[in-house]
Amino acid sequence: MPTLLHVDTSVFPGEASASRSVTATFRKEWEAQHPNGTVIYRDLAAEPLPHLDGLAAAAGFAAPDQRSPEQEAAFALRETLASELEQADVVLIGAPMYNFTIPSTLKAWLDHVIIMGRTAGAEQTTTSGTPAIVVASRGGGYGPGTPRESFEFVTNYLGKALGDGLGLDVTFVVPELTLARSNPAMADLVELSDASKAKAHEDVTTHAKALAARFAA
Template identity: 55%
Template sequence: MATLLHIDSSFNGDKSVSRAVTASFRQAWAEQHPEGTVIYRDLATDPLPHLTAEAYYPGFIPAEERTQEQQAAFALRDSLVTELETADAVLLGVPLYNYSVPSSFKAWLDHIIVVGRTAGEAPSAAGKPATIVTSRGGSYRPGTPMEGRDYNHPYLQFVLGQQLQLDVEFIVPELTLAPTTPAMASLVEQSEASAAQAHEDARARAKSLATQLVA
């Protein structure tokens, strides 16, 4: 059966829109793969340590040539990379925080980007389908005052889509702050419509991938 790697990074718990949308994906996925495996990491409640020099440089040394100290320092990165490599599909909840990714998610990226393995000439996870739910409090669409200031989408497209060569698809619920921000009261209806569309897209994406993976 198929294996799903599911990463959440929002610190908003039950109030998180990105978590709600990834949950819709995962529910639809489970309906198609009731006996499948889900590797789950909640980077908000169980954050990863920041990448250190001790853990970074062994990635450039062949495994058989590393010292015991280097092997130990690289162990977490190796485990995280293996999770990515063994998954059949990837689901990432990555809200927009201060115009970019949450620092907890950046830490995960720093660990799993290993030149010569996941990045470089022949990335080990190339072609793997990745669904990225990147929620945002406002709207950054063309024509809006904040156009061009959402750095999540271009950054993740470059890192995951071009460097790791994953087959990425984005789901973008926006205006998530409207229900709780008086100044955005006129946008609540649009916020609700965007969330509803995101949930629909997530369920459809999960079912589509399930069909492809079992074909």
């Protein structure tokens, strides 16, 4: 049965988080199609990872039989996280925009799983071609032609890190204007916000069904 790696990063719980709400819709549809499948879940807000340190970083560049005991111990978490990514048939990531970029917890995860010569830095990596659905929610509007287009460092960064770096086949789903109902200054954008949210849920449902069918037993 297929394996889904689901990573959430929003600091807000449940329905209070636009990204969590949409990733939950994808996962619900995926599990409906694969009730006996495996889901590996990482909530990086509830259980944040330590930042990559020098020992763990150096260990990633050393052959396993050349690592010191200290490097081997430091590399253990990277091994676990990279293995989770490598065994995934589909990757689902909630990546809300915080201060124009990704949550620091997601950056920490990336620093651990990007291992040169294994998951990255090779023509064919151990994660090449794995489909990844990234829910990149944002409180305002940062699309092409908007005044803040140049402030968008979520999809452009993750497209490079996940796509060019890890070799994943990345699809972005972008619910935006998510602050419209809580910010009086955005009151005239509520309708657009609701439409964007609805489309995001529809899109991930479509993607979940398509990917579930691809990995049908």
